[in-house]
Amino acid sequence: MEFRIIPPPDLSKEIAFYEKWLEIGYNGEMEYLKRGLEKRRTFPEWVKSILVVRASYNDINWDGVEVEGKVMISKYAIRVDYHRVLKTHISEILSELESKHKSIAYKIFVDSSPVLEKPIAKNAGFGFIGYNTLLLDPERGSYFNLGGAFLSVDLSDSIGNIDTTSCLGCNLCIESCPTKALVEPGVLDASKCISYLTVEYKGVIPKDLAVRMQSWVFGCDVCQEACPLNKKAKLTGVHSPYKEELVAPSVEYLLSLDEEGFRRLFDDTPVLRTGYARFLRNVIVAAFNFGYYNLLYNMYNSGKLQKERLWTLQLKELGVLNEHREH
Numbered sequence: 001m002e003f004r005i006i007p008p009p010d011l012s013k014e015i016a017f018y019e020k021w022l023e024i025g026y027n028g029e030m031e032y033l034k035r036g037l038e039k040r041r042t043f044p045e046w047v048k049s050i051l052v053v054r055a056s057y058n059d060i061n062w063d064g065v066e067v068e069g070k071v072m073i074s075k076y077a078i079r080v081d082y083h084r085v086l087k088t089h090i091s092e093i094l095s096e097l098e099s100k101h102k103s104i105a106y107k108i109f110v111d112s113s114p115v116l117e118k119p120i121a122k123n124a125g126f127g128f129i130g131y132n133t134l135l136l137d138p139e140r141g142s143y144f145n146l147g148g149a150f151l152s153v154d155l156s157d158s159i160g161n162i163d164t165t166s167c168l169g170c171n172l173c174i175e176s177c178p179t180k181a182l183v184e185p186g187v188l189d190a191s192k193c194i195s196y197l198t199v200e201y202k203g204v205i206p207k208d209l210a211v212r213m214q215s216w217v218f219g220c221d222v223c224q225e226a227c228p229l230n231k232k233a234k235l236t237g238v239h240s241p242y243k244e245e246l247v248a249p250s251v252e253y254l255l256s257l258d259e260e261g262f263r264r265l266f267d268d269t270p271v272l273r274t275g276y277a278r279f280l281r282n283v284i285v286a287a288f289n290f291g292y293y294n295l296l297y298n299m300y301n302s303g304k305l306q307k308e309r310l311w312t313l314q315l316k317e318l319g320v321l322n323e324h325r326e327h
Helices: 012-024 037-041 082-100 117-123 172-176 194-200 222-226 228-232 251-256 259-265 276-289 293-301 309-318
Strands: 002-006 049-056 106-109 144-151 182-184 216-218
Touching: 012 037, 049 082, 049 117, 082 106, 082 144, 117 144, 172 182, 172 222, 194 216, 216 276, 222 228, 251 276, 251 293, 259 276, 276 293, 276 309, 293 309
Parallel strands: none
Antiparallel strands: 002 049, 049 144, 106 144
16 A cells, blocks of 8 residues: 655646547446536645555456356455445545644545546556556556545645656557457547446446457456556555455356345455346356356246346347257
């Protein structure tokens, strides 16, 4: 866990880019991003400095993990929910600051407020924004969660050494994206992104995207795994260790879960926010991509996959219910 305190940076260029991104519709169904637009444009007048925190979650190597019949869950989601962990750590830092500087007003943010966290972290000297739109540290890669707090007093300890490194023409993340969600360097069409489809999207995943989602059932690390900076980055100490049982669980096991079993397995993790129905929808897609048509058909016939309308509609979209498959 690292932190720096910086003056409020000028984010006018980033705001202009963000507004254009929303105008094009790359936010998909995430309408809440538009609702927070005005708050992103400027910092509140009372904000005199910003505490910026980053926490690594790079403690596992995916090489050789992705195998037939096993599904993938993004690294950040196979552990205790980072929102809670970071808020706890940020609160501890703030308590320390309060003991030295009385009468500090603050507001904590951890990926849940209308704040442009990546540009702020860039201005804190924590890296540069890569072609995959993520914050990249040239030495340590991109597997970080970000957060911080607005402060009512100027406690900035540095302006931040802004990293001017760039991806220098490397397009590996763009080329690796299964759904071609990275439409150009630094531009993400979230409506095609596997992370968006598995975490945020509430409806039936269109077949043309579903068949390209591979075995990812919550989040996606493909563009990060393709990045040379992540390949050379060493595994590090993390804010909370991963849960072994969430590393590549079998698709058949996940399909067998009832809602109570789902909640028990993913207790305290970010996966819970998606909910049982949508998570099983994602597992159905992964099973389809493995070619487990009979398994899906038989589970539907037995009534297991008829309990949620979303599952029936997803199976129909994939064509599983059109005919009984013997192979």
